[in-house]
Amino acid sequence: MKAVIQRVTEAQVQIEGKVVGKIDQGFMILLGIHAKDTKEDVDYLVRKISKLRVFEDDQGKMNLSLQEIGGSILSISQFTLYADTKKGNRPSFIEAARPETAISLYEMFNKQLKEIGIPTETGEFGADMKVTLTNDGPVTIIIDTNDK
Numbered sequence: 275m276k277a278v279i280q281r282v283t284e285a286q287v288q289i290e291g292k293v294v295g296k297i298d299q300g301f302m303i304l305l306g307i308h309a310k311d312t313k314e315d316v317d318y319l320v321r322k323i324s325k326l327r328v329f330e331d332d333q334g335k336m337n338l339s340l341q342e343i344g345g346s347i348l349s350i351s352q353f354t355l356y357a358d359t360k361k362g363n364r365p366s367f368i369e370a371a372r373p374e375t376a377i378s379l380y381e382m383f384n385k386q387l388k389e390i391g392i393p394t395e396t397g398e399f400g401a402d403m404k405v406t407l408t409n410d411g412p413v414t415i416i417i418d419t420n421d422k
Contacts, residue, residue, distance in 0.1 A: 275305065275306065275307055275308060275311050275315045275316070275319050275379070275383075275418070275419045276305070276306040276308070276355045276356070276416065276417070276418045276419075277303050277304070277305050277306075277319055277323065277416070277417045277418075278303065278304040278352070278355065278414065278415075278416050279301050279302075279303050279323065279326070279414065279415045279416070279417065280301065280302045280303075280407060280409050280412070280413065280414045281300075281301060281328055281329065281409065281410045281411055281412075281413035281414075282297070282299070282300060282301065282302045282348075282407045282408055282409055282410055283298070283299055283408045283410045284296075284297065284298050284299075284407065284408050285297050285300075285302040285348045285405070285406065285407035285408070286348070286405070286406055286407075287348060287350060287395075287396075287397040287403050287404065287405045287406075288403065288404040288405075288406075289397070289398055289401045289402070289403055289404075290402075294396075294397060294398060295348050295395030295396050295397055296348070296395060297345075297346035297347065297348045297393070297395055298345075298346065299343065299344075299345045299346070299410075300340060300345030300346040300347055300348070300393075301323065301340060301345065301346075301347045301348070302347075302348045302350070302405070302407045303323070303347055303348070303349050303350065304350050304352035304355060305349060305350065305351055305352060305355075305380060305383060306352050306353060306354070306355025306356050306370065307351070307353070307356075307370065307371040307375070307376040307379050307380060308356055308369055308370065308371060308420075309368075309369055309370065309371045309372070309375070311371060311375075311379055311419065312379075313379075313382065315379070315419040316379055316382050316383045316386060317386070318419050318422055319383065319417060319419055320383060320386040320387055320390070322417055323340070323347075323387070323417070324339065324340065324341065324387070324390055324392060325339055326339060326340065326415065327339050328413055328415065329342070329343045329345070336413075340392060341390075341391065341392060345392075346392065346393040346394065346395065347387055347392055347393070347394045347395070348394075348395045348396070348397075348405075348407075349380075349383065349384050349387070349394055349395070349396045349397070350396070350397045350403065350405055351376065351380045351397065351399045351400070353367055353370040353371075353376065354367065354370075355370075356369040356370040373399070373400060376399070377399050380399055384396055
C-alpha cells in the first residue's frame with residue numbers, strides 16, 4: 275500500500291457537485307492498494323499513520339500525533355499511485371489491486387482508523403471525485419508498506 279499523507283487545515287471531497295466527505299485539521303490521505311497487499315499492510319499503515327508525529331507542539335516542533343491534536347482523516351482511494359510510466363506516455367496500472375480486492379482493503383483501512391478513535395471521512399471507491407484541500411506547512415509524507 276502507498277499512502278500520500280498531507281497535513282491539512284481543511285479538506286473535502288465532492289462527487290457530482292455534492293460534498294460527501296469534509297474535515298478540518300488533520301490528514302488528507304490518498305491510498306493506493308497494490309495487487310499483493312493484505313490485511314497485514316492495512317494493520318501496519320494504520321499503526322504508522324495513527325502515531326505519526328507531524329503536528330506542532332507549543333514550541334513549534336513537529337511532535338504531536340493526529341489523536342493528540344483531535345484531528346480527522348479524509349481518506350481517498352487512489353489506484354493511480356501504482357501507475358507504471360516506464361514505457362510510453364500512457365501509464366499502466368496493472369500493479370494496482372483489482373476492485374474486488376481493493377474495495378475490501380480500503381474499507382478495512384477506514385474501519386480500523388475509526389475503531390481506534392480517529393474521525394474518518396471518505397470518498398467513494400471508483401467514483402469521479404473532486405478533492406480540495408489546504409495543505410498545512412506544506413507537510414506531505416509518503417508511506418509505502420513495501421518499505422517497512
